[in-house]
Amino acid sequence: MSDVLAAQGIHLSYGSSQAVKGANIALQRGEIAAVTGPSGSGKSSLLYCLAGVLPVGRGEVRFDGRVLGDLDDEELSSLRRDRFGFVFQYGELLPELTVEENAALPLRLAGKRKAQAFAAAREVLGRLGLADLRDRRPSQVSGGQSQRIAVARALVHQPAVVFADEPTGSLDRANAQAVLQEFLSLARSQRTAVVLVTHDADVAAQADTRYTMVDGVLTLEGRSAR
Template identity: 75%
Template sequence: MLSATDVDLYYGETLAVRGATMSISRGEVAAIMGQSGSGKSSLLYCLAGVVPVSDGEVRFEGRVLDYMEDEELSMLRRERFGFVFQYGELLPELTVEENAALPLRLLGQRKGAALAAAGEVLGRLGLGKLRKRRASEVSGGQSQRIAVARALVHKPTVVFADEPTGSLDSANAQAVLGEFLAVARSQGTAVVLVTHDAKVAARADTHYTMHDGVLTADDRVTT
């Protein structure tokens, strides 16, 4: 469903990703582990079509992302992809449900239907009672759950998660990750998860390790 073949990425003269090759099936959870500066986030952004590769190619459902027009690629990211970042990146002036509904609103869905869909996902993540609160009024763990709801509300084909629990304590991290993966798996959504935490990576179906820009595949595990 999603693949990278011999991907290189340069920032100026600095090689951030070198010859990365991987593939992800529909509904699969893949973890890319590595220390800070190893290139794992750079590879994630290449896979998501946010950063164009310097060499090699990334394909989604058989199509090369770099061959797409900008408008087509932007629509792909809005319709088929979801994103979760380390610090949630919520809009503080909006309510919890308005934040979670943003992908649907950007796709043109009416406000009432979008908020209803957001409420359903928020309920599955234990946030149903917080729907009307401002995002600025919730805790860090709750904020990250809202970000997860926003990434999943439009039932994307794949979610790209960059250190999604990195800002949380260990208890909150495991709870948020468990809820995130449970909803993703129930929807058949694939997840590409970047992390430096072995406990987080252990929840994935497939493990990769990134070191100095070089990606290696570990043995496939069943969770």
């Protein structure tokens, strides 16, 4: 089976400081890959390189066989909007939008009609146990609910890859586990690949493939049978 996302020998530097040193990673559809490591080890920099947010200094990142470095700004923006999803530590919901509007946002930005986008958002929100909250604002929901909404937004357009940067880091353990289980279950059912950056070994243990990153060096630690 071909890889949906693959990076070969990628390097990233900030001035004289090397954040990513020759990283290699590959994901198939539906695969969950976790990257753990101490703060400042380069995990988030790696994630942003894989998502085409930061250009690599050397090496290449391929999505569905296309080299991200060969795409212009418009093509990259379209790719991130239509084929990628993002989940961040604090949800990053838009406060002026309702829960349903936040969840539907990727589809609306892609030009989908309001009725179609909202129907898809309601379906995903329902699968995440959030159907009754769709008319509320982000300020009216809990931290755990906010992260579920962020998960719904990341997955509503059925992206090929989701990039998650400490998606449960701001939650207590019970809420973190609940959100993570829902996130991974929905991603796998949609055959969405996930790159999950986390400092939590218990979170990483639930991934199919586990990497560690120390001082910019990425190391494959293990794979689980899928």
